[in-house]
Amino acid sequence: xxxxxxxxxxxxxxxxxxxxxxxxxxxxxxxxxxxxxxxxxxxxxxxxxxxxxxxxxxxxxxxxxxxxxxxxxxxxxxxxxxxxxxxxxxxxxxxxxxxxxxxxxxxxxxxxxxxxxxxxxxxxxxxxxxxxxxxxxxxxxxxxxxxxxxxxxxxxxxxxxxxxxxxxxxxxxxxxxxxxxxxxxxxxxxxxxxxxxxxxxxxxxxxxx
Numbered sequence: 001x002x003x004x005x006x007x008x009x010x011x012x013x014x015x016x017x018x019x020x021x022x023x024x025x026x027x028x029x030x031x032x033x034x035x036x037x038x039x040x041x042x043x044x045x046x047x048x049x050x051x052x053x054x055x056x057x058x059x060x061x062x063x064x065x066x067x068x069x070x071x072x073x074x075x076x077x078x079x080x081x082x083x084x085x086x087x088x089x090x091x092x093x094x095x096x097x098x099x100x101x102x103x104x105x106x107x108x109x110x111x112x113x114x115x116x117x118x119x120x121x122x123x124x125x126x127x128x129x130x131x132x133x134x135x136x137x138x139x140x141x142x143x144x145x146x147x148x149x150x151x152x153x154x155x156x157x158x159x160x161x162x163x164x165x166x167x168x169x170x171x172x173x174x175x176x177x178x179x180x181x182x183x184x185x186x187x188x189x190x191x192x193x194x195x196x197x198x199x200x201x202x203x204x205x206x207x208x209x
Contacts, residue, residue, distance in 0.1 A: 051203040052175035062145030076141040081105040124189040
């Protein structure tokens with residue numbers, strides 16, 4: 001599900017069942033394809049996956065805010081990779097072939113504990129995001145969610161079918177999801193997230209399960 005893309009790599013991904021989340025409310029959208037919110041194959045039990053899925057479904061926070069609220073410490077983005085790539089046909093971001101994209105791979109870590117909680121890959125369209133957001137993402141350890149909130153951006157989250165199925169990640173996860181963020185009615189970035197098993201104790205405590 002997570003895959004490192006070199007320059008010019010194929011970012012194809014058809015849109016599936018779409019669940020658009022606006023920060024103040026939910027908007028359901030369907031196009032007849034399969035749901036993209038599925039546990040990663042080979043990971044932990046459905047119970048662990050359902051704890052994450054249920055908690056996320058009930059939350060109106062960004063992922064950064066959700067994790068901070070769950071574990072009780074501020075998050076930082078530990079950048080594993082960050083470089084430019086060129087969009088190819090059917091990138092899922094509504095841009096022409098060759099359009100510059102920014103690819104990032106990060107671990108969302110606790111700032112105090114340095115414990116990793118989320119492994120995420122993202123593909124951004126720089127010219128569809130405010131310069132202040134790009135600056136924060138490229139020059140600091142600010143997570144995407146916080147960078148968007150700081151600029152008071154209104155956005156829609158659209159769940160999409162995974163780009164690739166892969167067990168490449170060295171981090172054990174309990175749940176995975178893929179989505180696109182639209183700003184001003186245009187796709188601005190897409191994200192593939194893996195929620196790591198380090199979250200399980202916090203979820204169990206919070207839900208009482």
